[in-house]
Amino acid sequence: MREATLIKRDMHDYVPRYYEDIPVATNVLDREAAELAQLNADICDVLAQMFVDTSTWGLARWERIFGITTDIAKPIDQRRSVVKSRLRGVGTVTPAMIKSIAEAYSNGTVEVTEFGTNLLPPFNSGWVLHENTRMMQANFVGKIRASTVANANIGHSSVFTSLVAPSGYSSANELSQTQYDQSSTLNGVASTVTTLVNGGIAQDKRSIDAIENVIRRYGVGVFGSASTVTERLAWLKVNIAKMVLNAYVSGVGPLGNKAKVAWWTGAWTSSTGGTWENNAATITKVSPITVNGATAWFDRSIDDTGFVHILAYCPDGSNGTIASTINVDFIELEIYLKDGSVPPPDHELTLNATASGQISYVDVPVVGGQTYTTSLIASDLVNCYLKIQWIDSAGTVNGGIRDGAITGAPSFTFTTNVNAVKLRITFYSITSGLYTFKNPQLERGSVRTPFEGLPDYTIGIKFISSLGIPPNIADLEAAIRDALPAHLAVRYEFTYITFGQLAGYGVTYGAIEAAGLTFGQLETWEGP
Numbered sequence: 341m342r343e344a345t346l347i348k349r350d351m352h353d354y355v356p357r358y359y360e361d362i363p364v365a366t367n368v369l370d371r372e373a374a375e376l377a378q379l380n381a382d383i384c385d386v387l388a389q390m391f392v393d394t395s396t397w398g399l400a401r402w403e404r405i406f407g408i409t410t411d412i413a414k415p416i417d418q419r420r421s422v423v424k425s426r427l428r429g430v431g432t433v434t435p436a437m438i439k440s441i442a443e444a445y446s447n448g449t450v451e452v453t454e455f456g457t458n459l460l461p462p463f464n465s466g467w468v469l470h471e472n473t474r475m476m477q478a479n480f481v482g483k484i485r486a487s488t489v490a491n492a493n494i495g496h497s498s499v500f501t502s503l504v505a506p507s508g509y510s511s512a513n514e515l516s517q518t519q520y521d522q523s524s525t526l527n528g529v530a531s532t533v534t535t536l537v538n539g540g541i542a543q544d545k546r547s548i549d550a551i552e553n554v555i556r557r558y559g560v561g562v563f564g565s566a567s568t569v570t571e572r573l574a575w576l577k578v579n580i581a582k583m584v585l586n587a588y589v590s591g592v593g594p595l596g597n598k599a600k601v602a603w604w605t606g607a608w609t610s611s612t613g614g615t616w617e618n619n620a621a622t623i624t625k626v627s628p629i630t631v632n633g634a635t636a637w638f639d640r641s642i643d644d645t646g647f648v649h650i651l652a653y654c655p656d657g658s659n660g661t662i663a664s665t666i667n668v669d670f671i672e673l674e675i676y677l678k679d680g681s682v683p684p685p686d687h688e689l690t691l692n693a694t695a696s697g698q699i700s701y702v703d704v705p706v707v708g709g710q711t712y713t714t715s716l717i718a719s720d721l722v723n724c725y726l727k728i729q730w731i732d733s734a735g736t737v738n739g740g741i742r743d744g745a746i747t748g749a750p751s752f753t754f755t756t757n758v759n760a761v762k763l764r765i766t767f768y769s770i771t772s773g774l775y776t777f778k779n780p781q782l783e784r785g786s787v788r789t790p791f792e793g794l795p796d797y798t799i800g801i802k803f804i805s806s807l808g809i810p811p812n813i814a815d816l817e818a819a820i821r822d823a824l825p826a827h828l829a830v831r832y833e834f835t836y837i838t839f840g841q842l843a844g845y846g847v848t849y850g851a852i853e854a855a856g857l858t859f860g861q862l863e864t865w866e867g868p
Contacts, residue, residue, distance in 0.1 A: 344377035499535035593656025
């Protein structure tokens, strides 16, 4: 920037010298020189706003661009540091990028350390989990008659001339142990209720204790402060995503083959059609019947005691000659809970697969063209599959790295595509069944190391060229947190002068006292 005195001198040099004897002329030149100097200063000032290191009043525009709240009470250098960190913190998260962001604040040198090698977060942080990882199957496997210890669900039978409400059954109507055993497995051997009483309707009622099934799967703590049946019932109605009934039945009466199922909603609710009835002579699945928030009677699908009641029956009453019969080979209620209602364990995921390809996945940042190794433990090395895809900067998911069974390859080493910015790690099964995926790990390099059961992958930032805590540490922490994935933790280390170092400088306590230093000043004092 040119100073006003230089501009004034140049302007006087541009005109004939006799103008110097004319006061009006020299006054005009002096005034124009001042205006041109101010214009020159304004141009330089505007240009300075284009660069973070020299910006002053233009910092507010920089802050607005990066979504930073303007705080004019903060020193200019701290506000510049925040903007510079946002400029530097773009792209794949690497130690170099974190170092760049941190040094923008500290105005010195920092050392970045990676603690832990597992790049995969725990299952309860960042994963997209299939709904079947939050599903429990309530059935009669292991049921002991007159006991709720092994299985809390209960079944009853009746041959009354009308459909009996759940409250109309007593312990005398409970199914026999043989009937429980026959309906606990889908194997073609059915539990049977039959009657020749004129007008009698064969009925097999199953009652699922929804509250107890949730407790036995997830523990009583899942209900939080809800301790009464009423409170827990309210929790269920908020947190159940859907319920699916699977019933394998057949029936026969005076009018031919027919079996129906009904759901208790204050009255027995049923309908006609393939999902509610079977008109064949053989055992057939008459469901699935799905009940969710969109179902008009969803709030009444669980009674006031926390039970779901299902009735299988032959709608044709006996005529005294031809019996009314209902056969139940297997009956089961799938209860799906909403995402976030029950957190999975940190490092073990259970998949209650009802079909193949029910996937759970997570996207993690990586460096293109680098070697990585992934490993995990699966309950079934043949049916449990691992799929690895890479994602480019445009967000396109690309295949080709791996999609196969865990068999023979509990660990897998590969090199990422040079254009990869993320990996998508996917777990699934190719058949229905109960499967577990445990201790998943993704690490740099070609060597598999023992699993690290850490809740988070941790980055350490150590300030090595400045003493004490930087005055803008809060801004630094916010910038680092914005740049890092949610599952990464950060540990900060600061450098101080110890009393031993002060003694090495030849400094006595008397000298410290004489200097009038506070403890805060002493921590960062570099000696006399």
